[in-house]
Amino acid sequence: MRIKTLTIVGVGLIGGSVALAAKRRGLAKCVIGAGRHQERLARALTLGAIDKAYTDVNAAVHQSELAVFCTPVDQIAEQVLAAAAGCSPTTVLTDAGSTKAQIVRKVESQMAGDKAFVGSHPLAGSEKSGVEHADASLFEGRLTIVTQTPRTNARALERVKEFWQGLGSRTCLMDPEEHDRALALTSHLPHLVASALAGILPRELHKLTATGFQDTTRVAMGDPSIWTAIFSQNPAALLEALQRLERRLDEFRVALSDADLAALDALLAQGKGVRDALGS
């Protein structure tokens, strides 16, 4: 796969990493960074992540074979729709948002039938943000979920899969709603819980934390506005995941109250079994 012009909309940690990876792997001849913030684009240029900077997102997308929207999830659908309006049917549009159902539903219901959008979500990231933390190897060995619906254009789907594979990622196809239900448990709930654990820690106990607390709460360093948008795009699945967690916490509470060591041990052993299976 060789792309003449690739546009990255939103050159932060993820967008910057897509740009760097595409350049390092020779996937794109020219990488355009597009976005509203001139200063961020200037940093991306300085770091060599992009070849050109555009504050006119649509103008950048219209001259590209592929455009990847790496903006916050609550902005993606509108930006895709705005750019799609003037696009050639050969331009493939995709994104890197952590939620999929609302984005894909909105885009598919409002976009002209001859335009091609395919939802994507690379399962890679960091609690850090900004193009200065971008990493050309961020997607290597990771999994990117590519969404498929009855409206998905088969050729565009293949192009998008090839693109993420070209960045070093594996890919798998999922329905957007199924994606959001799964990610509620694997990503959104852990983030919520990490934030809650950090948030209830009184200041006088800061010095009594060690690596265990730091690991368990690390993701809570993520940008609150990014995560507010993610949570608010997936409330039903996240509430269901939270309820599932609260039932498990209840089991711990009962075992602790009853001093039921066998029950505590069984709960901890079950959790360890799952965690061990994921590797370090």
Add this chain to the structure above:
Amino acid sequence: MRIKTLTIVGVGLIGGSVALAAKRRGLAKCVIGAGRHQERLARALTLGAIDKAYTDVNAAVHQSELAVFCTPVDQIAEQVLAAAAGCSPTTVLTDAGSTKAQIVRKVESQMAGDKAFVGSHPLAGSEKSGVEHADASLFEGRLTIVTQTPRTNARALERVKEFWQGLGSRTCLMDPEEHDRALALTSHLPHLVASALAGILPRELHKLTATGFQDTTRVAMGDPSIWTAIFSQNPAALLEALQRLERRLDEFRVALSDADLAALDALLAQGKGVRDALGS
């Protein structure tokens, strides 16, 4: 500080690290490893963590200036009391247990007044276990809590502080009950929650986890029997910490149900503020 004979009771990850650090830093002339499991002691000898191995714990302790009990928290008090019975008053006994109130209370209420026990808890560890994962630098730059009660022997307290400092750790004094209330929030609750998050993950979603899930649940890889003992030595404080977390989860639930983005953002920003203050 130079110890002629140092005994480590329980040569696993923590005991092995104490032994290795004491040897590397020239803190002890002879390090004895003591415990019931001959095979574990043989591994510690092979790895050079200890100079001698004793399966008779009391015999080892009785010839030592300092003995550190690194066994599971539900075994420490009885082992200390058994060893203290035949000890010289110049032998200082301490431990490395993750709970302190029950251990210190039991030892102080049953030990002869001329014997010296001081509770300790180095805030360092790993989800791994076994002497093969011991690390001579485990305590460097970490904090060790040393407990002080009205019955604590001042000379022994100084020796124990100096010992942990000799291993590269900072030290701070705390009341045992205060320690347990603090660690419920900084260590025991995060462990419980990590285990719960891992435990509710269905098998078909394993492949959809990434670094965020792995960080948040890493401590759940710890040995269940070790953590069952810790939880069951600190149920009241852990239940109170759990209740505090559940109130915070409730705030998230309400904000999600109400689609209250400002409330979500405020909760996430507060959690981030605390977590950022702890460093990476």
